[in-house]
Amino acid sequence: MKLHGVELMHVSMPLVSPFRTSFGTQTTRDLLVLRVVAADGTEGWGECVTMADPVYSSEYVEGAADVLRRYLVPALAAGGDVDASRVATTLSRFKGHRMAKGALEMGVLDAELRVEGRSFARELGAVHDTVPCGVSVGIMDSIPALLDAVGGYLDEGYVRIKLKIEPGWDVDPVREVRERFGDDVLLQVDANTAYTLADARHLARLDPFDLLLIEQPLEEEDILGHADLARLIRTPVCLDESIVSAQSAAAAIRLGACQVVNIKPGRVGGYLESRRIHDVCVANGVPVWCGGMLETGIGRAANVALAALPGFTMPGDTSASDRYYRTDITEPFVLDHGTLPVPTGPGIGVLPDPDRLAEVTTRREWIPA
Ligand SMILES: CSCC[C@@H](NC(=O)CCC(=O)O)C(=O)O
Numbered sequence: 001m002k003l004h005g006v007e008l009m010h011v012s013m014p015l016v017s018p019f020r021t022s023f024g025t026q027t028t029r030d031l032l033v034l035r036v037v038a039a040d041g042t043e044g045w046g047e048c049v050t051m052a053d054p055v056y057s058s059e060y061v062e063g064a065a066d067v068l069r070r071y072l073v074p075a076l077a078a079g080g081d082v083d084a085s086r087v088a089t090t091l092s093r094f095k096g097h098r099m100a101k102g103a104l105e106m107g108v109l110d111a112e113l114r115v116e117g118r119s120f121a122r123e124l125g126a127v128h129d130t131v132p133c134g135v136s137v138g139i140m141d142s143i144p145a146l147l148d149a150v151g152g153y154l155d156e157g158y159v160r161i162k163l164k165i166e167p168g169w170d171v172d173p174v175r176e177v178r179e180r181f182g183d184d185v186l187l188q189v190d191a192n193t194a195y196t197l198a199d200a201r202h203l204a205r206l207d208p209f210d211l212l213l214i215e216q217p218l219e220e221e222d223i224l225g226h227a228d229l230a231r232l233i234r235t236p237v238c239l240d241e242s243i244v245s246a247q248s249a250a251a252a253i254r255l256g257a258c259q260v261v262n263i264k265p266g267r268v269g270g271y272l273e274s275r276r277i278h279d280v281c282v283a284n285g286v287p288v289w290c291g292g293m294l295e296t297g298i299g300r301a302a303n304v305a306l307a308a309l310p311g312f313t314m315p316g317d318t319s320a321s322d323r324y325y326r327t328d329i330t331e332p333f334v335l336d337h338g339t340l341p342v343p344t345g346p347g348i349g350v351l352p353d354p355d356r357l358a359e360v361t362t363r364r365e366w367i368p369a
């Protein structure tokens with residue numbers, strides 16, 4: 001398709017409650033929504049999941065807007081006809097910026113599929129019509145507050161609980177959740193790189209609680225450290241921040257650094273690379289699940305389609321819209337007996353509500369092709 005231009009919308013969405021992780025507390029989600037416009041007027045939607053500050057990864061909202069404006073959109077426009085399967089190659093001369101690249105590829109792919117009348121689910125190879133949903137629970141001010149939150153999510157029907165942990169908030173909350181809700185609840189933890197290999201003996205104290213996994217205990221570049229840790233604890237190690245491509249997934253698996261992989265389309269440069277990572281993991285017998293970046297309904301729709309691929313055998317952080325937002329910018333995703341429906345419409349299968357999008361848009365910028 002011929003590119004006419006890309007509109008960047010800086011979106012700021014208040015969270016229904018503060019979300020605390022080992023790297024900070026969020027009360028608002030600032031992100032970029034992309035409207036990719038083809039010369040024939042076709043539109044495609046993408047979501048850039050960078051955070052406001054470079055604290056989850058090196059990317060951040062203003063940086064993503066800058067690299068899209070100065071490098072990525074011009075490069076795509078200069079390449080003549082744009083084809084979603086070629087976006088990553090066209091942009092490969094620019095290093096990193098995977099969330100910005102992934103958002104642009106997503107918008108191009110959405111536009112293409114809307115014209116073809118094909119859904120993301122069909123394009124990616126989904127085999128399910130619904131996906132089971134887990135939920136991510138932040139670090140809380142107290143154990144009672146945590147138990148209330150977990151109990152509420154279980155009552156809503158979530159099939160898996162993920163607890164954020166950090167030094168000083170790990171073994172006790174896990175033990176208390178186990179004692180209150182029993183051994184049958186699917187339970188996992190996410191450290192967001194908060195520990196070092198020196199904490200191995202301490203992390204082994206989580207072994208008796210039969211966790212599904214411990215997510216990204218060490219810093220993202222410490223692949224060998226995760227391989228060493230995996231030999232020192234029984235809880236399966238899952239990588240998130242460390243896995244940025246199919247190549248890095250293959251290396252981590254070969255080195256024994258992970259037994260499970262969290263696939264986040266933004267972190268790895270898009271949904272097409274996500275499918276490649278899925279294929280590498282399936283070929284190696286490594287289960288995957290779909291991670292989350294507090295996406296609006298735009299990214300959530302695409303994530304649910306991805307989570308319906310055959311290798312996604314563990315519940316992901318594909319929660320309902322109201323886990324984070326009082327009002328989503330698309331029709332809300334509503335949990336139904338612990339599952340979300342896979343969108344079947346063309347492209348991502350959803351559209352933002354123009355009025356709602358306008359309400360939460362703080363800045364718009366048109367980048368002409
Ligand atoms: C602001 S924290 C974003 C990254 C975090 N994401 C979640 O915990 C799930 C968020 C979601 O439900 O979208 C992770 O490291 O997995």
Ligand SMILES: [Mg+2]
Nearest residue numbers: 190215216240
């Ligand atoms: Mg994580």
